[in-house]
Amino acid sequence: MPQNKSQHIAALADQCVQCGLCLPVCPTYALDGNEAESPRGRIAIAAALAKGLAPVTDEVREPLDHCLGCLSCERVCPAQVRFGELLMETRGLLGPAPQRPRVLLALARQPALLRLTRLVGLHRWHAGLARWLPLPSRWRTALALAASTSAPQLAPSLADAPRARTLARVALFPGCVASVEDAAAQQAAIALLEAVGHPVIRLPGLCCGALDAHGGDTQAAARAARRVRDAWQASGASVLVTVTPGCIGQLRNALPDARVDDPYALLAAQAEHLQFRPLPRRVALHLPCTQLNVARSGEALQALLGRVPTLEVMPLPARCCGAAGSHLLEFPERAAALRAPTLEAAGAVAPQALLSSNIGCRLHLAAGLAEQGSTVPTLHPLVLLAQQLATGQHS
Template identity: 45%
Template sequence: MPAALRPVTAASPPDRLLALADRCVQCGLCLPTCPTYGLEREEAESPRGRIALARAWTLGTIPPTDISDSHLDHCLGCRSCEAVCPAGVEYGELLVEVRTRQRARRGADWRQAAMEWLAARPRLLGALLSLYGRLFPVLPKSLRPLPRPGRVARKAATATPSMAPAEPVALFVGCIARPYETAVREAAVRLCAAAGARTHVPAAQTCCGALHAHAGSPSQHLAAINRAAFSGNGTVLTLASGCHEAIAQALSGVAATVDGLAFLHQRAGAIQFAECRERIALHLPCTQRHVVRSVAALRGLLARIPGLEVIELTAGYGCCGAAGTQMLLDPVRAAAYRSPLLEQFERSGATRLLSANIGCRLHLANATAKPVQHPLEFLAACLA
């Protein structure tokens, strides 16, 4: 019997997945926070339902089926449940562990495998996306799963940093962000300069590996490449909230990994912003709220812009539905989570939408004609 299906017995060594699942007391406090439960209203689509399923698979009390696999596949990995759990269930770790075993049992969807292969080769991915950008105008809508690379929103203002840079920091780029976040990286450089920091981008870095881990294929190889690339750097800034945890784990003991917004907020006293009489909408990604926890830093930075009005998008189910590759593998479900947020955005009268995660921005931008930016782009445009 394959190891992924072998039940745990009294003679088995301690099972990490079972230990994680046994921390759940089945109280149900996670249900109101869970996007998939909110959409489906089914117990099997809730965190405690999935934990019970993982435990039953581990103990061998029920066999895996296509239907039970689908309940696990639908999980967005938002970790809203983890934020409210009174028993401290480490749901994120549990999800990666059970999906790793699931993948060992049934293999990977060819599309997921292809995306993982490309993400691990950022230069090739960038070249393909550059070609996609050139062909974009003639492609039918069905072949436009992502916005056109290089689309840069109109800036609200322009300014040049005046403070001489001093503190060295490295920027993590990632995979799909290479062609899509050129403007974000330029904004980060300008903001860091205004805050007294000198930025550089190590050339040998690669994908963070979050895309792989969330699909049950954690990559120590990618972590090793990034450890080597950032060795000798005291501080590494992440610009995408979805990449932060994977990079922090990879660089543990090598460098301090800091969210770019949190880094700038700590030095906000040195940054001067010009007045901006504009109403903007703010989307707070799940990873920013529950993993990186840089929401307060972002709010603090935006509050320093005189005249700015900020509308936070709270409609819907608590997640935009991007969830890494799910927006590409299951676009209909992903659009169902996105729709309430975009409806609120359109009703708000906001001129643009800000979101600190690359996946969320791509997903949101693919369904609105209004500018969708990283907060750093907007903040840099408002420098005095």
């Protein structure tokens, strides 16, 4: 290992005081009951690798590959260990895992292919094809994700809404998968932001590099970061937003001097200028780990949803659903086990819709609902907010 990288990892690991407060909030420790599958255990493994005290074997690296990167441990760490940084640095030194599904991940980042699956109506015939694939299977999981459909998402039209103010110019980052799967949420974000006075420019569809960074492919992640920087510099905007919180951490790494956020903080700051039509419906709200622990916008989102009259919002317990970027494709059986409590909690409140901001979480949950035969639709919270926005409102 390069000496400077090894020393940096060792220094990050040495900040851990081994108190164990991270154990109760770690979803993989709860799943396995294995110290190696806890933040404390992974920190010890990273330190041993960095100091040359352990060989790089499949058995040693497996707990690192299993980590979801949810960062719940960072939220409770009294020593303020930068676990996310330590994890990424260690994975970067180890490089991509030999079993990493490179073909599947490459296909997942092709917006044109995703559009094709919608055109051919994959959701209508994937069940027959899935029967030919083993369970659990990465390809079967990928097929279920590609066939997952959300509720009908109407593109909001706010042409009649007055623009009484002009606030900071915002650039919207579409992403790769999200540029197709979250197209309606992106239209909703633009409509809502412009309704409160933020001019919005949409950047080209690019991959932020998060999947590569989390998989240890530092060179590919660096190339993605350069493309992000070029697009941002050409935008002339003051704030970069994405409707996919899973991209935020990587975008902040690429643009350390820029304000990078999801739209909720900007909208919540101008909430008095937003009026919504009543919606007598009960919805379950899933808050993705990246929204809770990276964007930290869960309260802002709940405050916005709370402004929709007669809407009953049932927040689900804060736990990782198991999607975690590429984790649901790399370890489909573990991802399904991690998803089960969230689906059970959602079923207990009998919602008429399930909301989640992160595209990977939403597709993962939708696929789980479909397996159960549930018809509960899933959608992005921004779509619901834009659909209920009272047009012609006066700011």
